[in-house]
Amino acid sequence: MRGEAAAAAAAAEAGAPRSPDLHDLSDDSDYAAAAAASSNHTAMRSDLADQGSGETAKVDVVYEKERVTIHPTQYGSGRISGKLRLYLQHGSLFLSWEPNEGVDSFSSSSATMEIEKYRNLYTIKSLPLSDVRFIRKHTPTFGFEYIIIVLSSGLAFPPFYFYNGGLRELFATLKKHVFIIRSDDDPNVFLVNDFQDPLQKSLSSLELPGVASVANAMSRQNSLSFTSSVDEARHGSDAKHGASSSMTEYIPKQKHKLNDPGRDLSIQVLEKFSLVTKFARDTTSSLFRENHSSGGHTYGRHQQEYVLDNRANDKHKDRQITPDKGSLPPDSMESDNLPLVWGKQRERPLGIEEWRSFLDPEGRVMDSKALRKKVFYGGVDHVLRKEVWKFLLGYHEYDSTYAEREYLAVMKRAEYEAIKSQWKSISTTQAKRFTKFRERKGLIDKDVVRTDRSVPYYEGDDNQNVVVLRDILLTYSFYNFDLGYCQGMSDFLAPILYVMEDESESFWCFAILMERLGANFNRDQNGMHAQLLALSKLVELLDPPLHNYFRKNDCLNYFFCFRWVLIQFKREFSFDQIMLLWEVLWTHYLSEHFHLYLCVAILKRYRSRIIGEQMDFDTLLKFINELSGEINLDRAIQDAEALCTHAGENGVACIPPGTPPSMPIETDGGLYVQEDEVL
């Protein structure tokens, strides 16, 4: 019960007490030096920094893998590939990871600066394996395998993703050269240099100069935040609030781990791995409040000892200490896994003044990331949508000028008219012998008259805007003849036309949106299946009890979320709300797949009802359909933001590359081959 308040209090204090001889890691570039310093503290090695460069001649490389990649940000553009090596030097095994030169192929120009920073930050020149406490292996069903290396000091490196495989060889090589055993508690954890009891090793870190002061300082926090870890039953209340200097005599040896200066250090370092810890500081909502009631009192520290996995990527999380999965009942596990992360309070929409401030005199958006961030948190004032949506959708380049955009509009209008004339020129006689055209047109005609007709812009008989809707969709079905027209497309187009109030501009915005979402409408439904599968993985990650419930009740196909995903919640919210939600999604600010986190957030909100009422597939589908108009959008976005932040790289790993709305991975066969499709 006290977990939340205590952790929040501790969070406020986090990092405050600091040993003077530990490096302050607030500056990223100091990381390498600080890491070295921490190694010195643990007395596991001497003076390695110098060895790496000077004596390459004696190096014997025993393992080498290219395309071992880190994802320092959540964006695909922020990935850094490098070479992971194991090598022998002076009879000891070392690990190195060096990023490739230049900008990775994934990178976009805007991310380059930041990537360069991470490149320096995460380079490993020579890490002696004797400094490694354990390596955790992750082999997700989808996405790349990765490992997390955790040092004796408690420091953890960000996950290394093996794009070209090679994980087995890595462990095989490790086995040859160092003592490595699989943990009893978690088969994916490989303890390195283990001395029978993994705790033994961490104890050695206490026999260090400068520890006492840190320990004392830390213990005050421990009493607040590590209540679950302190073995109260055995050691009584003296230990619980033992901020005195006698604490080290009092408590059992293993407890010292909690006072490990390495952990203090790790909190700081983990902060750097944290992508968006600032959300946590702006705590405004309490998505997870109800789930903190049970705390973690039942688990011994033994299991908690070495589970600094990469989900513990912010300080709050670190303090919570993720217990070992395998040994815990699902409910408790859930409460312990949940982050103290909240979504930010929604902001006011981007207004005219602020929008102007984003533009340089010639009309370029100077800081597109800041713009996307602003829109993510607040949306766009309606009068600006016409302008801003074109950037968000990718129709306008952020660095284009007013003049360039005007020119583009003229050129694109001509191009649009040319495509439109392809079907406009089909005579009645020709149409009679053109079944595919007639049928396609018939389907579109049927759908446009039942698309958003309650919105004044489209209401009433003989509404010209409905005709424009029809014309654009028919033109699109010629522009992208393979994909053609599919139900749901009119749902996407209607708000766009409403905002753009221009046929050609609407067409191009729609067409570019379909570049990302066209796969939703493929006949084989591969785009939909990929997303529903990713959703299932995300729920498994972020809400194991709900996942288990769905599994037991044969609901894992997630078809009850089909409508949500196919048309990105169009039918779940009002017309005004959907414009806001879509502009938030189109920022791709935290994730290209934010809509999937939104699904998880909503499901999580209703989890107690779903499970409590023991809904079967049918009931669940009905329940979900009837949520239409009932979902609190702001809260759902905030929840989704928190979940996305919390999931971090693990969330990214749930979503296979190319899953819509990521840009599709092109193949020779074309993107939209619709075998035997009639329409």
Added chain:
Amino acid sequence: MASRRRTLLKVIILGDSGVGKTSLMNQYVNKKFSNQYKATIGADFLTKEVQFEDRLFTLQIWDTAGQERFQSLGVAFYRGADCCVLVYDVNSMKSFDNLNNWREEFLIQASPSDPDNFPFVLLGNKVDVDGGNSRVVSEKKAKAWCASKGNIPYFETSAKDGTNVEEAFQCIVKNALKNEPEEELYVPDTVDVVGGNRAQRSSGCC
């Protein structure tokens, strides 16, 4: 005699986009017609309590997206169906021509234990349109098709004004029961009704 326990009857409505599946369902369950339905995305269902032969049933009517492209979803929604209602628009030859596809696709995806005797009902909808002047599929043609598929009961309906909707669903309930495993019924007279139904199926339904 007759048991009062409730039983679920699952019915799937299939047919081309825009033939009026959602409207038929809403007319039957809510006695309402709207010009402002949206194209169905994915699937949804309505339920209605119905009484038949002194027994109470919950009729669960499934409405699915009509575009052929979404057919592959059927697997999830068709399973366990007790009756399949095929709908076409009497003013659209194409929607009639596609009935074979819908029927076959259903049998493949639902894979009922006895596909040859699985109950279908055919509805020719929108008979109200233009006073019948725009009609392109004759009743005779529709009945011939029904006969060729093992005497499928046939109704001409208007979801808009409600013509024959109640009657059609009465028949749907009756046919859905035909598929119910006999051991679950244990009511002798109900079994008789099923037998009787089989005998008189050739002429419409009830």
